[in-house]
Amino acid sequence: MKKIKIIALLLLGGISLHVEAQELDVNLQIRPRFEYRNGYKTLLPYGKEGTSQISQRSRLNFNYKQEDLTVKLTLQNTRTWGDVTPTATADKNGVAVFEAWAQYDFTKKWSARMGRQVLSYDNQRILGEQDWGQQAQSHDALTVSFHPENQRLDLGVAYNSDAENTFQTPYTVANYKAMQYAWYHTTFDKIGASLLLLNTGYEYANTDAKLLVDYKQTFGTYLTYKTDKIDTNLSAYGQTGKSTNQQVSAWNAAANFTYSITDSFKAGLGYEFLSGKDTNDGSTVIKSFNPLFGTNHGFNGYMDYFYVGGGHLNNVGLQDAFLKLNYSVNKWQFALMPHVFLAAADVVTPLPQGEKMNSYLGTEIDATFGYNFKKDIVVSGGYSQMFGSGTLEFIKGGDASHTNNWAWLMISVNPRIFSWKK
Template structure:
């Protein structure tokens, strides 16, 4: 509790001090509160789960002499009733972001950001903040922005896991001999933005993931390189987005060869927008065990792409996910409301043989099901919105097998308030 009181005291001081003493200091914050009714188990014989989550963020930032940016943001994430007792607390206050950014040090045309920060690029297909969840996503690392005003290239090194703790002072017990490789997991990558014209742009991303845990002689758990790109095109009322990526390397000594392909097209008519698209994530062929062919979309914001019920790609049993979808939005003029309706047809990328007592020979299946998502958003005041969403999922043959004996339609709904400071 002491650190909570300290942080509150600091922000209280910042808010009450003289303006001339705090010139340039900015407060930022967010409260995201969401109540959910969860009937995603495909059974009408069970009652749905109900729960509410709360994410609270409070931060402060300042830029000094246009050369140094200081930013720190604290976060508390909880589910209502998680404490189990009104006289206790979770002690789960954490630093979501905390970094310094050096602008053009030594008069070099680069910016250097170091600390803990969010990594968000493009559509969030490859790197996203995962803003829907009640925790979000941020990384420890360093990022170099090279020629940010013209070339616009980011190069970054991120640490996901490190087994070596802080060493305050040396001792013989701290340094084992013979030395063994320390398990750790890192990402090294780049993101390059390219403006082709006023109507189009093309971004390129590449990153290398390594998990140094040994799973065999000279074999790490993970060595995978991903290379991909995103193209945006705007042609009057018609717009397109193409995305693609390929993964290669190894997972636990098994070769990796996987792909992602995505196409979206949207047409705007007055206050309405109509869109069609397809996302293809490759999957493992059940007939081959000597290669990993399933694309891993680990760091993107999957909630934006694969239906709001969040079944996929994790519920595809490693077979990959093919998502064909239709999107409709309505944004009435001079109204605080907007509406969205999405329909998804989900299939596995690789079919699988399903057998039964009645059909021992089996049949090839790939149908996962259909999802319908309806969203209504009300812009209450500036930077504050109230959203309601409701979704239905009609299971295909594979989902009925995965969730057997449950095979009813699934449902899910929520009410959410998002207030930004």
């Protein structure tokens, strides 16, 4: 620690000969998480047993500001305890650059940011950090922001390659080849309104082995209304365009309402619809909505049966009706959230039977707690159980009659290890 401080002071001392206003903040995150998985993400297959493991995120964040220039560098390592031997000479995952960007403020209203960065907007349903995942999510992009009072317009572009090639080669990374977006947000009185236009292009090879890029458009709005007692939001998104030469036609809508009964107790209810495709639909049109880069763990139940890690994509869609109860007292926070899941499209058994199944997929109960142990240390945990149906078993496989549950405990330590301002 002393060496880090000395090196930082020497470097900044040299810079300060030319620049007056400077700030440097260095902070650390250590976040181990224990999980017991017994039907997590999918129903536990017949004859299989659950498992447990401990994963960990370790991050080092450097935040530097010099007049109109802001720079951020975040290094991280993600690991599972025991994934290398105690005498290993190299780490399995190594150290990755999670964020590395520079931002220049041209005026008080205009700024531009380039490099590896988090793209997070509104409730993170379409673009989010995915912070629950130990690796989280960031993009290589250029963004320009116009932010006058009570308004903000962000424009972003990205273009990806897997190497510094000398001629055209296939892009083999499971990611978009190109991406452009525009996000606008404004507030007036107690209402907030956002508009999002997102264009994502994915590369594929046609029948002649020619590399092509198909573009899919995601567009929609997110509205909020907040008072001292009421917190509500509405959203609606559509998807069109093409994906691997297939037409896309999908949509998503959601509504959430929360009321503060007391200063400590809140109750809310919500509903979300993500379009899907009938299992007996033989058309090539993609009718299943894809949340793309959203923080999907925060939606549709914490057991991640739907949309997390690509699960449930191009399927029968989802209806999610839920209730949420929050209670906080002193340093404690508690939440209880039951979900009722239904398919958004018809689930039909294969021919010759061709029988339409019940749309009910199951009920999930999520219970969580958080405790602010002391400054820079937060303890959190939870327990979830899925009561799956035969229809869920038909779609995802596994054994619905088995006890499918999940429990976790996480400690997040976030100390500031160095701060300097001139």
